[in-house]
Amino acid sequence: MNELVKKTIIKLKKVIDGSLLKSTIKGQWKYILFLELLAIIYISNRYRAEKVYIETARMNAELREQRSESILKVSKLMNISKEFEVEKLSNQKELGLHISQEPPKEIIIKNDDRED
Secondary structure, three states: HHHHHHHHHHHHHHHHHHHHHHHHHHOHHHHHHHHHHHHHHHHHHHHHHHHHHHHHHHHHHHHHHHHHHHHHHHHHHHHHHHHHHHHHHHHHHOOOOOOOOOOOOOOOOOOOOOOO
């Protein structure tokens, strides 16, 4: 048991003074460099993904705004194109247009040269 305590104390001293870390790094510096490269790639990928997510959210908000604006314009156009509104606007601008009291007439063209 005494020997186990001595080995633990020696390992603890090596960790504290850095000699354990120094001997470990000498043999595995390529692996550590590879891990650093992976960490940089991971961070840049995460940054790019967040940027794309923010851009997508912004574009979705803009799309919702454009849709509501489109619906508003369509409803205004539908309202303006009603028969009553057209008559009212033509009277305001003094165009001389009025609603016909007669129903439309069908024009029939008789043509014997027509192919069916």
